[in-house]
Amino acid sequence: MLLSKINQRLALLLLLLYPLLAPAQAHLNLALEANANRGRPLLLWARKMDGGTVVNFDTATFRQGRGSLRLDLEKADEPTSAAIYTLFSFPVDSVRGRLVTVSGWVRTRGFAGQxxxxxxxxxxDNDDGKDRRDQLENLPPNQEWRRLELTLVVKPTATAFGLGVRAYGSGQVWFDDVEVRINGRRYQDGPLAGTEALLLTAQERQTPAWSFEQLPPPAARPDPTRVTLRLDSLLPRQGRHSLRLTAAPPARPGEAVPVVYLGTLPIAQLRGKMLRVSGYWRQPAPAGAGAPALPVFTYARLSTDGRGGTESQWSHGVVELPPPPRPGAEWAAFSLRIPVADDEFATDLSLGMRLPGPATVLLDDFTFSLDGQPYVPALPPAPAPAAPTTAEVAWLRRVLVPLPVSAPAAGAASKTPDLAALGPLIGNARVVGLGEVTHGSGSLFEMKHRLVRYLVEQKGFTGFVLESSADCEPLNQYLQTGQGDPARLVxxxxxxxxxxxLDLLRYLRAYNQRPGVAKVQFAGMDMQAPENALAFLQQAARPDDEFVQTRLRELAAALAQVPRSGGGPALDLFQTPHQPTDARLQTLLRLIRELRTGLDTRFKLVRNPDWTARQQARFLFELRRLEQGATFRRLPLRQGGDYRDACMAENVLWLSQNLGLNGTPTKLAVWAHNAHVATSALSQRPLGEWLRASFGPSYLSLGFAFGQGSYAAESGHTFRSVAAQPAPAGSYEAWFQATKLPAFVLDMRRLKLNxxxxxxxxxxxxxxxxIQEAPQNFASHELHSEFDAVLFLQESKAAQHLK
Structure with missing residues (x-):
């Protein structure tokens, strides 16, 4: 009973907090909190003020929450006036024909006035076009928090509704906790559809193309628990991708259907004209389900130029468009007509889609016309990248941790271990992702060698996992026994x-020879070469085990028939995850199931099995890698990338539980590209995001970067040294280089925006x-959300590949 009540309270708390947590849409901020709308608390409020009035958000004085709105009115010969008010963003549909009660709290210090x-x-139908009610009072100079209230009957013909706070006089006035009740029911200050573009910068609002080769900016994406957006490379209408939107079923009856932001058009050339939006869409129906709910296209007129105040912006509300004919599983053309009002206040037109769940729809190749003439939205000139300021560089130097660029010389006396400064960063992490911006920087490899050494000697790590599909067991045996030629194995x-x-693995072998230490184990986590997993299985199986040997021979024959990516039509496992339509892959998966089931049954029935439980688990693990690799080969490029990262995460989780001796959990150093160890990415779900879901804060994502120098790039069957492109202005590396430090680490987990x-x-x-030489070395990233920390080197030298 107690647990049930706690769960009910948690559910209620989450319900109340949900509007504040929704990532993509603005809300009115009636609570007057300083951090609302991504630190722009008056985004949907305008202001009219006399000179000498200062608007502040006070985080030390408030009635509730974490802050309040404070007006500092200058004392002058004439009283100073200030008004802060909402404009057109309040949903007028909710108040038409109803009694509206507005209340709020006020406080004064040294104040004279109203x-x-x-x-x-x-x-x-009013002479002045407006119904209005005021509740202004002559307040004492030092009034403690006091509640004010007014009521207004809103006519059914109302076209807009707003509210505000006012002060007239001199001194300080605080306002907090504004509340609206409609016919007695409290208005929930939730996210407002159509406001997504208001949270973007001017540059982000100008959609570079409507061919959907990239996702909308992160700040405008919907709550992923409601709607997910993906770039889909399977059968796009044109180009390389289409946009896939997938809506989840409503979490509760009556839940509002979300509006998904698609992009923005500047309205200057559209005013007073008929805008036609043409494009293609398709809506595959889930197997065995009826027709999915029909999506509805929407638009909203926005004001984004700060008219009415330095911060003021607003949305005129979402307008739903008549739906085009329902699409099917194949691409179908559609056309929308939008009469654009000749409104001097509107600056942008935001397009969106209201998508009832559960449903999936794909969009591609939008084009536009005005009054029947083709129209191509003009893009603003890109602003010049900002150079690091003195204050920014000073802040960076204060918060980073300098590192020695090279390890101490052998035999040099030192009171602290190499890289001991990383101890607080690593803390109690059980899995540390060691990234790299390229697979060819020798300098980054040397730093990662030192990091692995620190993790092993100072933090008790006993697992080293590499982004490799190679058969790593011979190298692991070298670490344990010294058998084999390490150079040949590497x-x-x-x-x-x-x-x-090679130097790192020789060190690990020497470490394992120390008396009394827990030996370090080595393994690969990748699954792109199922032949290597099959080779392990063939070597591990007893030659006289007819059941296993027969199945392995059949598996080898089936695997030879599975074409690599590009051989035959790729699978769409979004639509048929349970039954791939590729007969050759089906055969292989059936054989794997039969072998797995047979081994499990036999192991349970035999009193003294030939294999230990550990050997059985390892055999089944490699069988799973074979299954992963074969499936991966049949997926299109985009799905294949997501599937690969998910499989590597699955393998890391297994290794963390089974790689240690005697089945004990193992702390793992995971060596992979930055794109994999990151905990988020702009267009896919990386390995690190899966690991964070599995290990929580016990997974540490450490990205690596360098400023200048060279790297090794694959050229044919060899590698050659390539000069790295200089870091451009506006890149993260430009700020890092400005510190003039040869090496440092920046912990980003607890940074506060300033x-x-x-x-x-x-x-x-x-x-x-x-792996190969890149014509463009740089791409868009969100460093703070991708990594827990970044380790930076000023200089990089190319890795030395073995002959």
Whole structure:
């Protein structure tokens, strides 16, 4: 009973907090909290003030929450006036023909004059076009918190409703906790559909293309628990991608259907004209289900130029468009007509879609016309990238942790271990993701060697996991027994067959020879080469085990028939995850199921099995990697990338539980590209996001970066040294280089946004190179949301690949 009540209270709390947590839409901020709307608390409020009035949000004085609105009115010969009020963003549909009660709290210090609330409704049948009520009172100079209230009957013909706070006089006035009740029921200050673009910068609002080759800006994306957005590479109408929107079923009866932001058009050329939006859409129906709910296209007129105050912006509300004919599983053309009002206040037109769940719809290739003539939205010139300021660099130097650029010389006396400064960052982490901006920087590899050494010697890590599909068991045996030629074994690691990795593995072998230490184990987590998993299975199985050997021979034959990516039509596992339509893959998956089931049954029935439980688990693990790799080969490029990261996360989780001796959990150092160890990404779900879901804060994501130098790039079957492109202005590396420090680590987990670090919370260019030489070294990233910390080196040298 107690647990039930607690759950009910938690559910109620989440319900009340949900409007404040919704990521993509603005809300009115009636509570007058300073951090609302991404730190723009008066985003949907206008202001009229005499000179000498200062508007502040006071986080030390408030009636409830974490702050209040304070007006400082200058003492002058004439009383000073100030009004802060909402404009057109309040949903007028909710108040038409109803009694509206507005209340709020006021406080004064050293004040002389009047202060209070007011509310108004625009109505076409009034002489002045407006109904209005004021509740202004002569307040004492030092009034403690006092509640004010007014009522207004809103006519059914009202076209807009707003409310505000006012002060007239001199001194200080605080306002807090404004509340609206409609026919006695409290208005929930929730996210307002159509306001997504108001949370974006001017540059972000100008959608660069309507072909959906990239997702909308992160700040405008919907709550992922309601609607998910993905770039879909399977059968786009044109280009490489289409936009896939998937809405979840409503969490409770009567829940509002979300509006998904698609993009913005500047309205200057549209005023007074008929805008036609043309495009393509399709709506695959889930297997065995009826027709999904029909999506509805929407638009909203916005004002984004701060008219009416330095911060004021507003939305005129969402308008639903008549739905085009329902699409099917194939691409279908549609056309929408939007009469754009000749409104001098509107500056942008936001397009969206209201998507009832559960449903999926795909969109592609939008084009536009005005009064029958083709129209291509003009893009504003890109602003010049900002150079790091003195204050920004000073802040960065205060919060970063400098690191020695190289390890102490062998035999050098030292009171502290190498990289001991990283101890607070690593803390109690059980899995540490060690990233890299390229697979070819020898300098980053050397730093990661030192980090692995620190994790092993000082933090008790006993697992080293590499982003590799190679058969890593011979290398692990070398670490345990010293058997084998390490240089030859490292030569099988492909892009990681470098002198730097060889040096690390030789160190680990030497460490394992120390008396009394917990031996370090080595494994690969990737699954792109199912032949290697099959080879392990063939070597591990007893030659006289007819059941296993027969199945392995059948698996080898089936695997040879599974084409690699690009061989035959790719699978769409979004639509048929339970039954791939590829007969060759079906055969292989059936054989795997039969072998897995047979082994499990036999292990349970035999009193003294030939295999230990640990050997059985390892065999089944490699069988799973075979299954992963074969399925991966049949997926389109985009789905394949997401599937690969999910599988690597599954494998890391298994290794953390089974790689240690005697089945004990193991602390793991996971060596992979930045794109994999990141806990979020702009267009996919990386390995690190899965690991954060599995391990919580016990997973540490450490991105790596460098400023200048060279890296090794694959060229044919060899690697060559390539000069890295200089860090451009406006890139994260530009700020890092400005510190003039040779190496440092920046812990971003507890940073608070301020004027000196705003660049770190924004999307910027960041070096991002794979295996081959990259014609463009930099791509857009959100560093603060992708990594817990970043380790930076000023200089990079190319990795030394083994001959």
């Amino acid at each position: 202060a209070g609330l007011y509310a108004y409704a625009h109505t076409p 030569g099988s690691l492909g892009v990681f067959s470098t002198q730097e990795v 004027d000196e670090n705003a660049w770190l919370f924004q999307q910027q260019q960041f070096r991002d190179i794979g």
